[in-house]
Amino acid sequence: MTKPIIQLLKQIREEDMTDELGALTTIFTEFYYWITVVLMFLIHVGFCMYEVGASRYKHHQHTLMKNTMLIPLVTITWFLFGWWIYWAFPTGPGLAPSIMNESAALITDESAFSAKWYLPNSDLMAVNLGDHISGVFWAAFLLFAWTAASIVSGAVIERITTFAFGICAIAIGSVFWSIDAAWGWHFDGWMLKLLGYHDAYASGVIHAVAGGFALGILAVLGPRIGKFTSSGEPRNIGPRNPWLVAVGLFLIYTGFWGFYAACNIPIFDLGPEYGMEGVTYFTATNIYVTPTTLGGITMNFLMSLSGGLLTGYVIAKGDPFWTYSSGLAGIICASAGNDLYHPIQAMIIAMIGVVVAYKLHYWVERKFKIDDAVGAVAVHGYAGFAGLVICGFVLNGYPSSGYNVGAMWDGTTYAAINPLGMFIGAIVMFVVLGFIPGFIIAKILHGMGKLRIPREVEIAGLDYEIMEEARDDEKSVASATR
Amino acid sequence: MATVTNWIDHLSASEVQGAIYPGVGTEGILVILLVCIWIGWHVIAGRQESEEHQKLARKRHGPNDWKSNITDG
Numbered sequence: 001m002t003k004p005i006i007q008l009l010k011q012i013r014e015e016d017m018t019d020e021l022g023a024l025t026t027i028f029t030e031f032y033y034w035i036t037v038v039l040m041f042l043i044h045v046g047f048c049m050y051e052v053g054a055s056r057y058k059h060h061q062h063t064l065m066k067n068t069m070l071i072p073l074v075t076i077t078w079f080l081f082g083w084w085i086y087w088a089f090p091t092g093p094g095l096a097p098s099i100m101n102e103s104a105a106l107i108t109d110e111s112a113f114s115a116k117w118y119l120p121n122s123d124l125m126a127v128n129l130g131d132h133i134s135g136v137f138w139a140a141f142l143l144f145a146w147t148a149a150s151i152v153s154g155a156v157i158e159r160i161t162t163f164a165f166g167i168c169a170i171a172i173g174s175v176f177w178s179i180d181a182a183w184g185w186h187f188d189g190w191m192l193k194l195l196g197y198h199d200a201y202a203s204g205v206i207h208a209v210a211g212g213f214a215l216g217i218l219a220v221l222g223p224r225i226g227k228f229t230s231s232g233e234p235r236n237i238g239p240r241n242p243w244l245v246a247v248g249l250f251l252i253y254t255g256f257w258g259f260y261a262a263c264n265i266p267i268f269d270l271g272p273e274y275g276m277e278g279v280t281y282f283t284a285t286n287i288y289v290t291p292t293t294l295g296g297i298t299m300n301f302l303m304s305l306s307g308g309l310l311t312g313y314v315i316a317k318g319d320p321f322w323t324y325s326s327g328l329a330g331i332i333c334a335s336a337g338n339d340l341y342h343p344i345q346a347m348i349i350a351m352i353g354v355v356v357a358y359k360l361h362y363w364v365e366r367k368f369k370i371d372d373a374v375g376a377v378a379v380h381g382y383a384g385f386a387g388l389v390i391c392g393f394v395l396n397g398y399p400s401s402g403y404n405v406g407a408m409w410d411g412t413t414y415a416a417i418n419p420l421g422m423f424i425g426a427i428v429m430f431v432v433l434g435f436i437p438g439f440i441i442a443k444i445l446h447g448m449g450k451l452r453i454p455r456e457v458e459i460a461g462l463d464y465e466i467m468e469e470a471r472d473d474e475k476s477v478a479s480a481t482r
Numbered sequence: 483m484a485t486v487t488n489w490i491d492h493l494s495a496s497e498v499q500g501a502i503y504p505g506v507g508t509e510g511i512l513v514i515l516l517v518c519i520w521i522g523w524h525v526i527a528g529r530q531e532s533e534e535h536q537k538l539a540r541k542r543h544g545p546n547d548w549k550s551n552i553t554d555g
Contacts, residue, residue, distance in 0.1 A: 129499070
């Protein structure tokens with residue numbers, strides 16, 4: 001099973017900048033990912049606008065700062081250890097041997113895709129004429145990490161401390177998203193081999209895990225003051241600026257285009273990759289090195305968005321907040337298999353995902369008194385979970401990876417996509433790497449007295465002093481005569 | 483600090499050296515600096531936030547007091 005890996009190395013890592021076609025392929029790939037990173041930045045802009053729109057006036061500026069500061073925190077920790085984790089952990093460790101070195105240990109050897117090259121002191125983690133791709137790949141994965149952290153951010157607004165959120169953002173962005181990507185979003189991941197896990201556009205590895213993590217924090221953090229009546233009935237604390245919410249969600253949709261493109265390898269010769277003698281076949285592939293097309297996934301993106309919007313409008317009786325969120329939930333639900341679905345299948349799956357997310361949101365809110373301020377657990381967590389389960393049925397029997405074209409270390413092949421494996425995969429994402437770590441970290445922060453802002457501050461408003469100063473400034477300027 | 487002083491010599495070498503940033507070999511020190519900045523930020527920002535909250539909490543404002551601070555721009 002070493003032959004395909006050698007080819008992968010040749011095509012991606014051994015850049016030949018003296019050959020025009022080879023150089024063009026490298027520069028195209030570099031530019032392709034660079035564009036996706038710029039587009040994905042809009043996801044974060046959208047999340048910031050959305051959160052501020054959903055928060056109350058007296059908390060606006062702190063809400064914005066909380067989400068904004070995850071950018072540098074996740075970035076520097078992604079540089080220090082997040083990217084290394086992705087390349088080191090595909091084996092578990094200890095769960096399934098790597099197809100590169102047949103060891104189940106952390107992948108830190110001399111092989112082409114070893115984590116060794118992505119230690120923060122590696123000379124590949126900088127401007128390097130021998131490696132054009134790693135930097136933009138690092139950045140694309142980092143933008144995914146921001147998204148995971150930003151999903152959590154919305155759920156906990158108006159009562160978590162910025163300190164606690166910073167720790168949580170690093171945990172989900174630079175640790176747990178990175179582990180889950182290594183396990184289920186890597187050509188060598190153990191979840192592909194043993195479970196037949198398939199999650200092309202991250203229903204689970206971004207959305208279910210972040211939704212589960214947010215739910216874990218919410219279970220400890222508690223609801224905003226006033227969210228529930230004394231008899232336990234939930235009160236609606238609707239968005240204070242629906243226009244900002246609308247624009248924010250449109251921007252998230254826009255950034256999601258970049259996200260989809262970033263999940264692909266744009267041009268790849270699968271002939272030698274699959275060990276087919278004399279066969280040349282260039283195509284786009286997903287992260288698992290199985291073929292798809294940018295055109296096809298674009299159709300599926302739009303049809304699943306449409307399915308989500310249509311269902312959200314009806315189920316929420318025209319409520320704009322839920323209709324926009326349902327568009328997103330629809331895409332998220334279909335994302336696991338959007339590399340292969342028919343567009344109408346993608347649309348129907350999206351519709352199912354929205355019903356699941358909407359119904360579960362209100363059931364969990366009433367039953368467990370969970371105050372998910374923006375519906376993040378529902379839109380990302382429940383829709384993502386449902387998307388993985390549905391994918392197991394609809395894509396049942398498809399290869400989970402481009403590398404189940406031959407025998408692995410023990411003579412077996414990668415497991416094919418199957419319903420049970422995808423269900424277990426969904427549990428791994430939402431519960432094992434999402435809910436449980438979120439709950440434990442929140443418990444520790446709570447125990448330190450660092451999780452929640454003081455009650456008096458929540459009542460007064462996080463921005464009280466900033467607003468007071470602004471008022472005094474305005475008075476002094478207004479009374480000035482020169 | 484300069485890793486490259488002549489691009490022609492650099493690119494015509496039998497094996498082109500990839501790393502071209504200044505101070506190749508000092509990456510370990512840079513990483514230690516980054517870790518110090520990272521941890522230091524949490525300590526300083528966390529302390530600032532706690533002080534801000536304690537100060538505001540002592541004033542015990544009511545839930546609608548903030549409305550008197552709204553400016554008209």
